[in-house]
Amino acid sequence: MILMRRITTTYLATLTDQLSERDRAIVADLERTRVLTGAQLQRLHFDPVNQTARARDRRRVLQRLTDLDLVSTLDRRIGGIRAGSAGHIYTLTPTGRRLQALRRGQQLPKRLRRLRTPGAPFLTHALAISEIYVTLTEISRHQDFQVSTFHTEPACWHPAGNGRYIHPDAYLVLATPTHQDCWWLEIDQATESLPRITRKCRTYLDFLTHGGLGPDGVPPRILFTTPDATRSSAIQKVITRLSTETDQLICATTHADAPKFLTTELAEP
Template sequence: MTAARYSPAMIELLVDQLSDRDRAILHDLGKVRVLSGAQLTRLHFHDLAATSRDRTRRGVLARLAGHDLVTPLDRAVGGARSGSEGHVYALGVAGQRAVPLLDAEEDSANQPARPRRPWTPGESFLKHTLAISELYVQLVEAQRAGHLTLLRFAAEAGAWWPDGAGGLVKPDASACVAFGDVEDSWFVEVERSRKSPETLRQKFRRYVDFAHAGQLGPDGVTPRVLVTVPHERRLQEIRSVLARLPPPADQLFTAVLFDEAVTQVVRVLRE
């Protein structure tokens, strides 16, 4: 049966039959939009024996796909050698309808008002979205290791926030992390494309204006802004742009290599 023919009652019945791991997979896909097979393994199958992780993941995802709860996209990542771990998954139409029912307290801001058939985006857009997903996975792994507690994570449009002037600040993600009694709130920019210095200046200036006006983010404070980049040359370009911004930019922004992002979040949290 196709998802379009699932009645609300049938969606509810389907949700009732989901395991805790099924629910967690759907929640995470609703949160970050796409996850690769490798990322799903690290999130939800990491505790299995190495000999059974891939087989179990493939079986679970095939079952969820059979109900249109998840959908494999046409484009894989990592090349032919990546195998099934390189497959990329999104919520299917039934999954989009099911997620808001999983937990009445769960924030479903990332869910579209009307479920629609997932489509495979271009390579650049997909890599950018998967990079945001990777940041989420790494934060979950840091929590698992006891380095922090991940209180909240939102991606893409779910992370956008009113700027107090009738517009929005549009980070790629936002997060709230804690260690002990300390909490830090972050807006996150995952910079992968080669934007001009002026485009970057205008983008970052919105955060400066937001902070200068005393605007508060989703966690009741003005978030810091974490800017991640793929390589050292780009890092120097970003830092050059940030250095020319007015106060409080010097206290607001942190620019790091993507691979060092979670380490930096933990470092700031422990200061």
């Protein structure tokens, strides 16, 4: 017989007291992105000076958070067995999600299920989103900006009136001491037809050209990121055909070039 611990507010408060600042940051990032690999978490939260010690610390900390039932690994890894624990894919458990709700002063959700291991296409897409967040965070350590907001689905969905919603893959805000850039991200995996991409662009354009505002009260720009330059060029042609003004609102680049594109745009006066 397996005994299940009842997750109460008191228990979660006690659990919070056991967590370091880094523990809390790891849990927050997993809530923010939904999934992160061990390697991505290592880049985000562990000292890069000594790579051997860095990997050892990452294994120790993530095992502790797993033992506390705050995080778990999916039954799939990036890079296969040879990747070791760096290839494990981590996600929050129901306990971890309840802990985050408590920290925000929200009512604890009564029913939460563990994330079942999704298929490879879903994970490839989700980890591509996470990689943009991870890389931007790394760049921000050496430049004068912050990743002040990064929401993934469904937290990034935005009401568009008449019961309709805008459905980006992520909402991003990069902030400097003087200004900020707001973006809706579309992480394209070259699985959708160009007519469907055209419809997505028209949905965004209709919203923005009719005075629609994003979560922070300003109209976000939209960035499509793609697996390769050929796909990026094809989407850019779709964007250009829609309107001469579209280039200012909707852009396209590759997954790999997206962080550089975003930080370059942020630096523009």
